[in-house]
Amino acid sequence: MVTTDPAALTELVSRGGVLALTGAGLSTESGIPDYRGADGQRRFQPMTAQELLADPTARQRYWARSYVGWPRFAAAEPNPGHLAVAALQQAGLIGPIITQNVDGLHQAAGADDVAELHGSLTHVVCMHCGERYERTMVDDWLQLANPDFDRSATGPLRPDGDVAIAESLIGDFRLVHCVICGSDLLKPDVVMFGESVPKDLVEQCFARVQAARAILVLGSSLAVMSGYRFIRRAVRDGIPVAVVTHGWTRATDEEVSIRIDAPLGSTLLSLAETLAGRRAS
Ligand SMILES: [Zn+2]
Incomplete structure (x- = not known):
């Protein structure tokens, strides 16, 4: 059963062991546009x-x-979404990050253990x-x-x-x-259109997915298989998947347990603040 309740997301992330899979929607607030609009249609022919x-x-x-x-x-500079992901990683709640973005903004926000699926x-x-x-x-x-x-x-x-x-x-x-x-x-x-992600990198990422307690998809429509296959693997292995994306995603309600359609920066900032407040009290 899929829920849209932000409290469920807070609970999931509070248990730790979360792998973040991130896409273009996380960087739009830094001024880097997405290939796809909120309707999932591609706006640019690369x-x-x-x-x-x-x-x-x-x-x-x-x-x-x-x-x-x-x-x-x-x-371009990291936005509150990147900073929140880095803070959650430093708090030990998020582990590895797999990103489809080529902008280096996770690292610029202070995150490490970032696998850049599409290069940089x-x-x-x-x-x-x-x-x-x-x-x-x-x-x-x-x-x-x-x-x-x-x-x-x-x-x-x-x-x-x-x-x-x-x-x-x-x-x-x-x-x-x-x-x-x-x-x-x-x-x-x-990795340009018409090329594939290096095989050894894909295998490393599958291993990280299978070692995770939960998968948190941030700002990715999962429209391309390079990201979607990790969700398929998590679902196969019974690992819960939460999606925070503004607009359409390919992932179905059978694959996702939490789905939040909201702007990324404010949603993640509020998540990080809530969890930091709990740890402090
Ligand atoms: Zn040369």
Whole structure:
């Protein structure tokens, strides 16, 4: 029987051993939009890894948009939801965190033991030789290669950290090259659409799920199998699943014991405060 009572969530988390599975809905209050609206429909068509690899024009388009978006993406700060998760982890109630987000905001909020299922935009990888670079370094190279490029386009930031810009600007954008092998096949170190999560990481995450006392899904619609399969595994093993998400989720009432449809930041802040108050008294 599924309940929507916040008190049930408080009870579940107070017993500890909780694994948090987090998605884009946790970061929207930090100004990073979700791929999906509250209705579950995808609002953006992201570039696939195959497109990026196959076509130098696609790489120009990707990197020009990403170059414009990066200062804003890099400036995003953890919101009360991230801070509450970190506080609950420090209190020993939440253990490991599995995130679908590529923004590093859990770590910025002070959380550790974070498995980044889809990688992180903080690094760039050469698809030719495998060398990894810090994004800030690649950004310096891009600035040197594009001294006259206007970076101040004001379009909305998109979920993968880029900004749609005029086509006329894209043709002038100069790509940079891997300093090890000279290739221009540089890609953000994230799992792009059309790629799969590394197998060993998936196996580690399954093991963490099976060791948990409960699973707390935060801000994920579970629309993609990369996150949903962990819920299927928990259900199979009789581990309770609670979902706090604003809007549609794929998880059914048979799979979920607690379901709260509410803004993440205020809900998690209130949960963390209630539990901190109990421990203090
Ligand atoms: Zn290389």
